[in-house]
Amino acid sequence: MPGCNVLAAAAASGMRCNGNARSLTMESMCKVAASKHDKRQESQLPTTSTTSTTTSTGCGLGIDERTGRLHWCPGYRFVKILFVIPAAMLPIGLLFLLLSRFQVVGSVGLGCGGEVGSFAEESPLGGNVLDGDGFEWLDQTTTMTNGEQLCQPISKGLGESVDTEDRGLLRDIVRTSFIPAERRVFPAGCLPRESPQPERSQVPVRRRRGLAKRSLSWIDDSRSSPESIRAAQVEIMRQYMDLQADPCEDFYQYACGNWDRVNPIPKDKAALDTFELLRESLDLVLKNLLLGEESASSSTVGEEELGVPEVGNALSTVRSKTTTTTTTTTADPSLDVPLHRVRKRVRRWRRRKGKRAVQNKLIIRTTQVKRVRKSVPPSRIKVNMTETDDAETKARHLFVSCMNYELIEKRGLEPLRALLDSFGGWPLLDPTWNDTGFDWLNLTAHIRRYNNDVLIVEWVGPDIKNSDENIVQFDQTTLGLPTREYYLQPANRKYLDAYREFMVEVIELLGVPPDTARRATDEMIEFEVQLANITNPPEERNNVSTLYRKLILENLHDEVPEIDWTRYLAIVTERPVNASDFVVMFAMGYMQDLVELIGQTESRIVANYLLWRFVRHRINNLDDRFLGAKQRFSNALFGREKNPPRWKNCVTQVNANMGMAVGAMFVRRYFDENSKKDTLTMTHELQEAFREILAQTEWIDAATKRLAEQKVNAMSLRIGYPNFILSQADLNARYATLTVHPERYFENTLAVLSHIRRSDQEKLGQVVNKTAWHTAPAVVNAYYSRNKNQIMFPAGILQPPFYHRHFPRSINYGGIGVVIGHELTHGFDDKGRLFDRDGNLYRWWSDGAIEAFHERAACLVQQYGRYTIDEIGVQLDGETTQGENIADNGGIKQAFLAYTKWLAAQTDPRVLALETLPGLNVTNTQLFFLNFAQIWCGAMRPEATRNKLKTAVHSPGRFRVIGTLSNSEDFAREYRCPVGSHMNPADKCSVW
Known part of the structure; x- marks a missing residue:
């Protein structure tokens, strides 16, 4: 066929061209040439001789059938202009060439069969540009890459416990978190993994979106209208739902039944849930901040990040031209570049950074996270290479030293031996x-x-x-x-x-x-x-x-x-x-x-x-030899075959150990102060709801009630970030004794560890500062401190699906509202109730109240202890998880009460009309419970689940939904679940 002749001619002329190629270098040019040639041949069949040279009145490529070679058509206007216009017009021609230098075609391809269809465009590096995937460059391979940072079995930051409230006993009796701590003894991602999910249950690779793009970005784009934000949330919520499931029989399946299909677990992870998606997005933002690229968005990864700005420009053009699939073969002016110049540009590009640089920048988007490069050159990061008193610069120095693998490898064992x-x-x-x-x-x-x-x-x-x-x-x-x-x-x-x-x-x-x-x-x-x-x-x-x-x-x-x-x-x-x-x-x-x-x-x-x-x-x-040994240990212990890119581990280390400096960069660039005000208002509403529930509780005597009310009134609230981080002088003072050098990663690690230890020991003899923060602002979690009677909501959790200023209040109350109620209830769970309003371990409950509490808590222990994880045949431990289960059940009750009181106070029908989301076919109150459930959507490999249950204080997400809602009268009423259904049992458990 004509198309095949063109491809054959192209191959004969030294161009790589095959039916499977999808490259934007030579391959796509071959296909476009084939497309043009076929169109001209079809239009000229009645008059054109098969023995004459192919001609066309338009611009484009032609084929000399006498020689079989591809060449420019003699009547090509652009070529004529370049040869006819006097030398005075030469600069204009050069300018035109420069402007069109990286114009590339859209998604039009023609195979040997002559069928027109779309194909995924590739960069010259070979990476597919997947539509909607703007976060990670992904790799389908499972082999380990040299230089990757590995799972740290004893990990918090650099491998040590760096927050005294997370160490040993205090982790259990002093502070509790809404979700399992990010820096736990063994990260969830390091847990064992079983065989991959069946391919039929997974979304095809090309349709798969980057992890950070599977949730609504919390970066408030002023160009996004409230309508577009709400529409995006509808799409996200709807794609997770299984509308065939009965919400009164299994609400988790109804709310999250499609999670596995939409979000299959990557091979480098043992689990994937809502919180992991939020952390992925946040990590990328923090990386860009540490690189000094504050204008970068969390939703895109610029190719300039790879040190190939020209490729970045070309791919930007690709993205702008491939928003829709076209079936036309009309000549595109962007093709007006002679083939020898295309070849020259490709050769020049390949020589540019050298063979090793090109290999280091190789990126393939498929299904797994792959380290982009071993290191980022210091020139990429906007820091001075000399000592500094600036805290943020020190954080960037720590990051660049962590990323500078070449120097780490060069130094070898010298620092350790010393x-x-x-x-x-x-x-x-x-x-x-x-x-x-x-x-x-x-x-x-x-x-x-x-x-x-x-x-x-x-x-x-x-x-x-x-x-x-x-x-x-x-x-x-x-x-x-x-x-x-x-x-x-x-x-x-x-x-x-x-x-x-x-x-x-x-x-x-x-x-x-x-x-x-x-x-x-x-x-x-x-x-x-x-x-x-x-x-x-x-x-x-x-x-x-x-x-x-x-x-x-x-x-x-x-x-x-x-x-x-x-x-x-x-x-x-x-x-x-x-x-x-x-x-x-x-x-x-x-x-x-x-x-x-x-x-x-x-x-x-x-x-x-x-x-x-x-x-x-x-x-x-140290170097890859040691990290390779550690990877083999992690693989044997947890079954993990692939690791995150090095930059993600470096971001985690810097944020864990210099969290206030990183938080200052994050808050100034991205944090919306309105979210802080809204959260504070909602917290006061939740406190009022708890007081109302407490007043109606019959099993507590009046004296204990009075003390409990005093405790909830005395709770201190920490929302977003500590104010001192926005004062450059105060922030610098916090890290004044810490010296960080951009080329001494080993010594920087020791300096950070020593600094943390000194800061800890310097508190000896000082009065406890109960207003102090002990959590970095840029984390996705929430905390209650028992011996400070303090609730803390870092800036990192004030994002969708927990909160957005354009969301209906039903979603915000079902999100961050439930989190607030959860943390508030921790002050009165099995351990929190032991501490008084001032955070002292003290027996302030009456004997009768203690006995009644244990009776109601035992009901929850038995309820959750009956739940079985079918995949592994293991029952939950209702005893070790009772504190979190009490908080979940109390939190949703308070949040729903606060929401209904807010609704009752609204008099503007336009406000009430915005309380639902078009397209979901649920009421505003049902939307409250739906968002609560979808917060816990997730999946975990069986062996990972088995290991997690050994030390977990949180129930798996499925049972945080089913257990909590099956005890909720409010849920049963709003979803009209009949008594005796799985989600509305006749006998319910309730503590608060």
Whole structure:
């Protein structure tokens, strides 16, 4: 056929052209040439001889059938002009060429079969430009990429616990979060994964959107009308719903039944839910801020990011030309560039950065996140390369040093060896090491100065029985694996073996002979198993009153004389310590067993173990060999095959450790102050709703009610961000003692850890600042602090689907309103009720109220304990999740009451008319519950679910919806569910 002749001619002339090609380089030119040739041949069939040269009165490519070569038609106007116009017009011609340099065709292609259709355009790098996908460059492969940052089994920021309220015991008794903490012991993304979902249940790759684009952007675009915002939300909500499901039988299926189809779990994740989509979007925004690209949108990834601005310009043209699919073959003026010039430009582009640069920039959009590059050159980031007092510049320095993999690789083991030498050497690396003068307590204290807790967990924070006083507190150790059960239960032997192999591989990479490495590892594993055995299991630590012991150091010396507590604290705090100073101990029995275990163990083994626990975190700052070893351990432990790009881990580290500096950039650029005002107003409304519910509660006596009302009135509210971050002087002062260099990632890590530890210890002797923030503003979560009686809503959560100023109030109350009620109820759950209005652990409930509370809480424990996750055949633990279940049930009741009171106060019919969303066919009150349910849409791989349930305090999203709504009279009434249906059982559980 004619089209095939053209393609063959193109191939003969040295151009790559095949039926499957979709490149914007030579391939698309071939197809367009074929398109034009066929159209001319069809129009000239009656008069044109088959032996003559192809001609056309229009502009375009022709084919000389005598030679079979593709060439410009003799009558081509643009060529004539260039040769006829005098030399004086030459500049105009050059200008025209420059302007049209990167004009490329739309989506028109013609195959050998002669059928006209659309095809996905590619950049010269080979990446498909998927419609609507503006966030990630994705890769379909599953092989590990060198230089990728890996899952950190002990992770919060740089691998250490950097927020005292998230450490050990306090994570359970001091602060609770609306969703599982982002910086948990094992990130959700690191959990095991099973076989991929069936392809038939997944959206085709080309229809799949970037993670950040699967939810409505919270960046308030002034060009977006309220109508367009609402219309977008309708589309998002409707695509998740299963309209065939009965909302009175399974409301989660009704609200989220299509989630798996729309959002299949990427191969680099163990789970994907609404919160993960929001974090993906937020991470990209933070990356752009750290790069100094404050004008970048969260919804697009500019190709300039890759250091290829010309390709970015070309792809911008592609996007502008491929918004619709066309079936015409009319000649396009943008093709008016001779083929030899096209070839020249492609060759010039390929030479531009060199072969290695091109390979590093290779990006393929498919179904998985792929690291774009190992590092970002310092020139990409708008920072000075010298020391600075500016906090935001320090954050950017930390980010660029993390991204500069080439330099990290070049420095090798030098920084680590210098650090180990400062500790007196590591026996594993020093054959001449002897235990003369070895002091395990001294080494433990110096490791603690880098914010690492090994053997002894120590921090300075509010005394839970006197919340105005900061005091030194001690607790039992953390371990190398998530829980003690990983060491002690035979069923977990495979995880312990994986940990062992990981240790051996790392030690060998440090230059230790294999036999020596394995022998030393076996000794350390044996020691850690014994260490796990002397830690108290979680079920023995539920009653904090029995664990709490406040005493002076002198008395602590009497209890555990083998430990010189005064000397330990003097090293850690870098200040004089008196034997009369008070401390709090939560693990006295453990400390006594610890010194006995150390006394029975060789000093060399103890030294090896202490430094192993420290080196384990530091390999995050080393080259790919060590990260590869860690990946293999993570894969064996959690089944994770693919990792996020390096930049995402670097963003997480910077935000975790310099969160206020990052938050300042975020708030100034993106935060809408109206959301702060609205949230504050809604919080006051929720407090009023709780007071009304409390007044109607019959199982609490009047005296306890009065104290409970005083507590809810005394709750302090922290919304958005702390004001000091917008003061450059105050922000700089917070990081004044921190020095960060853009080319010293290893040293920067140590400097950040030391800074966090100093900031923690400096609180000793100071009155507790109950207005202080301990959470970065740019996070997607919400918190309640028990010993501060404080609710905190960071700026990162004030975004869709929780809140938008153009949303109906029904959605906002069903979103952020429920979050507010959830956190407020935490002040009165199974642990929160133990603390009074001032945040002190105090028995302020009457005996009768306590008994009635336990009776109602037991109902929830039994209800959630009956739920079974069918995929793995495991029942929920209603006991460990009862605090969150109480908060969920109380929060939605308060939020709906507050919403109905707001409705009753409205007199303008135009306001009420905006309370529904056209196209969803639900009432405004039904929309409230629908948005609440869709907040918990998500999916998790079976093995990930199995592991998460071992330590989870939150129920899975499905049961946060079903459990909460099946207890709601309001829900049953608004959806008209008959009594006895699954979502409206006759017997319901209720605490608040």
